[in-house]
Amino acid sequence: MSDAHARPGPPLWLLCELTYRCPLHCVFCYNPVDFSRTGAELTTAEWLRVLTEARALGAVQLGLSGGEPLVRDDVETIVAAAHDLGFYINLITSGVGLNEERLQALKRAGLDNIQLSFQDSTRQMNDFLSSTRTFELKSKVAALIKKYEYPMVLNVVLHRLNIDHVEEILAMAKTMEADYVELANTQYYGWAFKNREQLLPSRAQLARAEAVTQRFRAENGERMRIFFVVPDYFERRPKACMNGLGSIFLTITPDGTALPCHAARMLPGLSFPNVKKASVEHIWVESSGFKHFRGDAWMKEPCRSCPEKAKDFGGCRCQAYLLTGDAANADPVCDLSPHHHLVTETVARAERAAAQSAAAEVIILDPLYSTHDQDENDTRAMAALCQSLLRLRDASRAALIVVHHVRKSITRYEIGSAFRGSSALHAVGDSYMLLTRPSPQLSTVELRFQFRYAAAQPPRLLQLDPQTLWFSSTGQLPAAETPRRKVEKADVTQALAGLGPQARYSQLREQIMDRAECSKRTAQMAISVACQQGWIVQDNGQYHLPL
Amino acid sequence: MNTIAATAKPAIGRGMRLQWEPAQKAHVLLYPEGMIKLNGSAGEIMKRCDGVRTLSEITADLERSFATTGLGDDVAAFVAMALQKKWLEMRS
Numbered sequence: 179m180s181d182a183h184a185r186p187g188p189p190l191w192l193l194c195e196l197t198y199r200c201p202l203h204c205v206f207c208y209n210p211v212d213f214s215r216t217g218a219e220l221t222t223a224e225w226l227r228v229l230t231e232a233r234a235l236g237a238v239q240l241g242l243s244g245g246e247p248l249v250r251d252d253v254e255t256i257v258a259a260a261h262d263l264g265f266y267i268n269l270i271t272s273g274v275g276l277n278e279e280r281l282q283a284l285k286r287a288g289l290d291n292i293q294l295s296f297q298d299s300t301r302q303m304n305d306f307l308s309s310t311r312t313f314e315l316k317s318k319v320a321a322l323i324k325k326y327e328y329p330m331v332l333n334v335v336l337h338r339l340n341i342d343h344v345e346e347i348l349a350m351a352k353t354m355e356a357d358y359v360e361l362a363n364t365q366y367y368g369w370a371f372k373n374r375e376q377l378l379p380s381r382a383q384l385a386r387a388e389a390v391t392q393r394f395r396a397e398n399g400e401r402m403r404i405f406f407v408v409p410d411y412f413e414r415r416p417k418a419c420m421n422g423l424g425s426i427f428l429t430i431t432p433d434g435t436a437l438p439c440h441a442a443r444m445l446p447g448l449s450f451p452n453v454k455k456a457s458v459e460h461i462w463v464e465s466s467g468f469k470h471f472r473g474d475a476w477m478k479e480p481c482r483s484c485p486e487k488a489k490d491f492g493g494c495r496c497q498a499y500l501l502t503g504d505a506a507n508a509d510p511v512c513d514l515s516p517h518h519h520l521v522t523e524t525v526a527r528a529e530r531a532a533a534q535s536a537a538a539e540v541i542i543l544d545p546l547y548s549t550h551d552q553d554e555n556d557t558r559a560m561a562a563l564c565q566s567l568l569r570l571r572d573a574s575r576a577a578l579i580v581v582h583h584v585r586k587s588i589t590r591y592e593i594g595s596a597f598r599g600s601s602a603l604h605a606v607g608d609s610y611m612l613l614t615r616p617s618p619q620l621s622t623v624e625l626r627f628q629f630r631y632a633a634a635q636p637p638r639l640l641q642l643d644p645q646t647l648w649f650s651s652t653g654q655l656p657a658a659e660t661p662r663r664k665v666e667k668a669d670v671t672q673a674l675a676g677l678g679p680q681a682r683y684s685q686l687r688e689q690i691m692d693r694a695e696c697s698k699r700t701a702q703m704a705i706s707v708a709c710q711q712g713w714i715v716q717d718n719g720q721y722h723l724p725l
Numbered sequence: 726m727n728t729i730a731a732t733a734k735p736a737i738g739r740g741m742r743l744q745w746e747p748a749q750k751a752h753v754l755l756y757p758e759g760m761i762k763l764n765g766s767a768g769e770i771m772k773r774c775d776g777v778r779t780l781s782e783i784t785a786d787l788e789r790s791f792a793t794t795g796l797g798d799d800v801a802a803f804v805a806m807a808l809q810k811k812w813l814e815m816r817s
Contacts, residue, residue, distance in 0.1 A: 188748040190760065236748025239760055266742055266755035291740065291757040329740030329757045357740060358757055400811075 186472060188236025189428035189462050192265075193243060193440060194225065196253070197432045200245040201274045202312065217433035222252040224454065226259050228430055231458035233263040237428065240265040245432065248275035254283045261288025268293055270333075273319035274312060281326050292323050293331040293360075298340045298347065320354040332356040336387065336409075337364045337377035338528075344387040348394045348404065356402055361391065363409035367441040367496055378528035384412060411521050415486065416493025416509035423471035423495055428462060436461045438468050441496045445505045471495055476506050480514045541570070544581040546603075554599030564606035584612065587699050593628035617695050622652060665694040665704040667713050671723060674714055680722040686714075729780055734816040735804050736776030741812060743771050754812055761812070770803055776816040780804060 197219055220228070229240070240260050247253055248271055260267050269284065270293045294316065297303065301313035323330045332351045336344070344361060351359045363384075366374045379387075391406050410417050420427045423438040430436055434453040437443055443450065450467040451460070462468060470476060474487055481492040492498075493509020501510045502517045510517035552559035571578050582603065588596040594610035597603045610628040621642040627635040641652035673689035674681060681689070683705070690701040705721075708714045715724050737743050742755040745768075752768030754761040763771060769790075773783045784800045807813040 236746065238744075238746055238748075238753065238755065239758065241758070264744060266760070268758055290742065290755070293758065331757050 184473075185463060186424060186468075187426065188238075189232060189458075190237060190426045191239045191241070191428065192229075192232045192237040193241040193427065193429040194228065194256075195243055195245065195429065195431050195440065196225070196247040196250050196256070197245040199249045200272065201249070202246065202272050219250075219432045220430075220434045220453070222255055224434065225252075225256050228434075228453050228458060229256070229260050229263055229265070232428065233260075233265060235459055235462060238264070238266060240267045241270055242267065243270035246272050246274055248280070254280070254287050257284055257289045258287035266290050268331075271295070272312065273316040276319045276322070278322055281322055281328075285326050285328070289328070291329045291331065293333050294320055294323065295333045295335070296347070296350070297334070298343055300343070300346070303340055303343065317354070320356075324355050329357045330355070331358040331360060333360040333362060335362050335364055336379070338379045338383065339377075341379045341383045341387045344390045345394070348391070352398065352402060359402060359404045360407065361387070361404065362407040365409070366411070367444075367500070371500060374524065375528050375531055378409070378411060378525060380529050381412065381525075384409070410494075410497075410509075410511045411525050413511055414513040416490050416497075416511040418490045419494035419497075419509070422473075422491035424462075424468040425472065425491075428458070436465070436468075438471070439496065442467075444496055445499055447505075471505075478506050478508070480512075480516075481508045484514065539576055540579060541576045542579045542581070543567075544579075546580050546582040554603075557600040557602050560600035560602040564602055567606060580607070584614075587697070588614075593626050593634075618691065619695065623649070663694070665690065665696050665700055667708065667711070669694045670704050670708040671713055674721060674723055680717075680720040682720060686721050729801055729805055729808075731781040732779045734776050734779055735774040735783070735808070735813045736816045737771070737774060738811045738814045743768075766799075767803060767807075770800055771807070771812070774804070774807075774813055 242253065242256065247269065253269070257267055257269075267289050268291045269289055273294050276292075296313075296316055297305075305313055320330065320332070332354065334340070334347050340347075341363075347361070348359065363379070364370050364374075364377050366377075370377060388406060388408075391404055395404060420439045423442065427439060428436065429438070429440045429442075430453060431440075431443070435443065435450050436453055436456075436458070437450055442448070448467045448470055451465045453461065456465070474482070474491070477487065477492055481487050484492075490509075490512075493511055495505045495509075497509050497511065498507045499505035501520045502515075507517065508515040510521050512518065547554065550563050552563060554560060567578060567580065583598045584596040585598050593612045594604045594607060595601070596612055608630045612626040612628075614624050614626070616622065616624050621644065623640050623642065625638045625640060627637070629635075639652045640649040642649055669690055670686075673693050674686055677685055677689055686705060687698065687701045690696065690704055691698060694701070694704070696704070705714070709716055712724060714721050737754075738756075740756060743752060744755065745751075746753050746762075749762055751765075752763045752772060754763060754771065769787060770783065773786055778786070780801065781797075784797050787800065788794050788796050804813060808815065
């Protein structure tokens with residue numbers, strides 16, 4: 179059993195949360211939900227003392243984060259001092275406040291790396307998730323970071339609302355010439371814990387995102403390193419959180435509280451010292467808050483006797499506390515934990531919520547031919563298509579609306595049978611609506627109905643308002659409702675006369691349809707009758723009146 | 726594995742930094758949000774990769790410093806591995 183009282187190794191990773199202030203308001207933020215109650219921020223001089231003392235203990239990787247660290251105007255001073263001390267300095271920023279002038283100053287001060295956060299690959303989603311309009315600004319900042327030849331880590335926190343955009347996110351990162359991409363699935367602490375049922379992706383979403391990432395790696399090689407951090411709720415073994423509390427990570431919060439992990443303040447019964455009152459060495463080596471979960475003497479079963487305890491250190495103390503109420507329990511992500519069901523039930527609840535929120539009530543296939551590559555006249559192919567439509571309906575539990583074309587000429591009383599192609603298409607529907615334009619002159623359309631299990635409704639007439647492109651029902655009887663008159667000889671001859679000395683067949687037909695308000699078919703019959711009767715003469719494809 | 730020309734001049738990879746850490750009594754290679762603790766021989770090779778000296782000069786210097794011979798293959802193999810991991814890059 180490793181000893182909590184042996185002198186610990188150095189705090190290799192020092193995370194300085196310079197401020198909780200941030201212009202963004204992200205739904206997945208791990209910041210404390212009550213951060214407005216924390217004390218005053220450390221002064222520049224106090225931060226410099228923290229850096230000096232931590233460096234003397236062996237701290238070497240420095241993260242400057244927040245909140246948004248650039249809200250403070252002494253970041254350049256802090257970076258310069260850290261650089262002189264020999265830290266490798268990572269600035270973890272939203273990009274807000276990072277202009278060219280500050281980038282130059284930070285470069286001169288010795289900043290090594292910039293981690294820029296994006297919320298999504300699209301402006302809309304990025305801005306929605308951060309509750310700000312920052313996408314354009316972040317894109318500009320990314321270009322500036324590369325202009326000043328910093329390595330760039332692009333960090334995107336993934337969750338249900340953006341995990342389907344991983345392909346676009348990776349493409350964006352490639353365009354921006356990121357050196358590293360962190361696709362970090364949300365970890366559920368702080369604000370994210372409160373929002374977790376809205377944020378947890380489904381298993382299917384997660385699998386898709388991982389597959390997309392693998393494909394991107396295969397196609398693009400290693401120039402851009404991609405880290406895909408799986409949300410641990412979907413795992414069966416916990417993450418080796420912080421490599422064990424008090425082992426290599428030291429976080430200093432804006433007010434100077436020292437924590438063995440940035441979320442540890444929530445752990446009850448522990449007191450965490452403040453750098454205003456104690457040296458970093460005392461805090462790291464001696465303080466009870468850092469010693470409590472060091473080693474494995476604190477462990478309960480099943481961790482205590484578990485052969486894997488040296489690998490994952492029992493997982494995350496904060497997660498154990500948040501989910502089971504006891505920080506010394508096994509992280510319930512582990513399927514050996516008696517509380518593992520708390521995790522699986524949460525995932526299942528989130529899955530159902532996601533499925534329900536995504537469940538369409540109506541699916542529109544418009545037009546049908548865009549959904550298949552079969553011959554519409556082939557009854558066998560269309561019957562198979564109809565079966566797949568029924569399966570789609572049953573699987574989605576949604577109403578399907580299929581938009582299909584009708585044949586060139588249909589009779590007055592056809593509705594469902596007016597479909598173009600195989601009659602199999604007519605067999606599958608429950609309701610049919612046929613949209614026709616009874617008269618080319620009128621902006622009125624007629625909607626006819628046919629129902630498999632109910633009597634047909636009378637036709638409805640809709641008037642198109644050319645200004646608003648909005649249909650409203652019209653009380654007027656359209657031409658189609660009036661008894662049709664016969665196409666007379668005069669209709670044909672006057673139509674032809676109006677077209678000049680001679681006209682082509684199609685011109686004449688159109689003209690007759692206009693004059694007599696008749697169908698194409700009627701006009702065609704009228705032309706052939708007129709030719710037979712000698713009222714008009716056809717000559718070399720052209721029609722004229724008899725001489 | 727590609728053989729590396731004896732005249733190639735390896736240098737620490739872009740965005741990386743090599744430094745001696747007294748607390749770890751080791752050379753470490755620092756890069757964005759990460760660190761590799763190098764063993765003794767890796768540290769000795771890496772600290773000579775300054776983009777000025779050629780591979781053969783580095784090998785000669787190591788053999789002189791440690792009063793030994795025949796390090797050429799081991800040094801070349803390490804440099805090839807480090808190039809692949811981008812700890813090192815070649816300067817012409």
